[in-house]
Ligand SMILES: [Zn+2]
């Protein structure tokens with residue numbers, strides 16, 4: 001029989017790049033919670049922002065913060081009311097949906113819990129006291145926000161469901177038709193997963209662009225995209241020159257050829273996964289009349305856009321905030337990938353693995369780079385316990 005833990009050790013951020021291993025007491029389990037031994041956490045861009053700067057955009061850390069929200073683990077205890085539902089038992093593998101919404105406000109009731117104003121999200125500094133992340137041994141999480149994993153999925157697969165859900169939501173928000181042509185800007189984990197989901201859900205031809213040629217090569221080699229484009233970063237010094245650089249980049253991408261020989265031209269949907277102003281501008285120029293730009297990447301808060309390009313060509317800008325009811329579909333996709341019936345293989349994204357609480361500082365260090373010490377490409381870093 002498993003003895004329920006009384007404490008949980010984790011790595012807490014006490015300031016930019018100041019991690020401390022702490023052991024914190026665990027209160028007795030809440031009735032609707034499950035206690036989870038965290039087994040796998042993949043690191044995300046927001047974790048890196050908190051680690052490097054002690055903040056993520058405008059969100060500041062107000063007390064020591066444990067990172068990690070892309071996670072899966074093993075159930076070690078089930079609260080009394082959670083037990084009655086029969087949904088989970090000790091020993092089950094679960095993916096943790098890290099955002100816990102109120103489920104009572106009008107947004108939640110309208111089925112859009114991702115934009116609930118009362119949202120508490122693990123490893124985010126937005127709510128206070130902070131909802132601590134999963135870079136620790138144990139967490140108590142509402143059973144309602146846990147997803148059971150079949151034995152065909154690993155804990156790492158379970159952790160990847162989180163960024164995969166972001167991309168399932170992004171593709172849902174794009175309102176795509178079968179075969180719609182897509183451009184993805186940014187070939188990091190989220191860009192690659194958007195490309196993968198567009199292919200899996202809508203058989204889309206995909207062009208992917210990034211400043212890093214290794215990432216573009218990775219996308220092509222593993223079937224995430226049909227066409228790759230390595231961006232030569234240029235900067236203008238006035239608004240006009242910056243816009244003309246963006247327009248020129250969109251043209252260059254449009255001049256590429258699909259494998260069938262046809263020119264790419266402007267596409268139906270652009271998934272902007274960098275958040276960089278020049279890339280958002282490029283997205284607008286690269287979209288066909290009546291198409292849409294999906295803003296997936298979080299980046300520069302205030303930007304200049306060529307609005308006349310949007311209004312004159314009825315281009316919609318679609319925003320994306322995390323995900324809503326996307327875990328079940330993400331699980332199906334992951335199972336399809338594991339059964340070899342769906343491609344591309346999204347599990348290839350995990351390029352670096354670290355084991356144990358003591359390895360977390362090195363994991364952060366690696367996740368912050370595009371190449372490791374041996375110049376191997378870094379896409380996703382996972383921490384296993
Ligand atoms: Zn994330």
Ligand SMILES: [Zn+2]
Nearest residue numbers: 102105108116
């Ligand atoms: Zn709500």
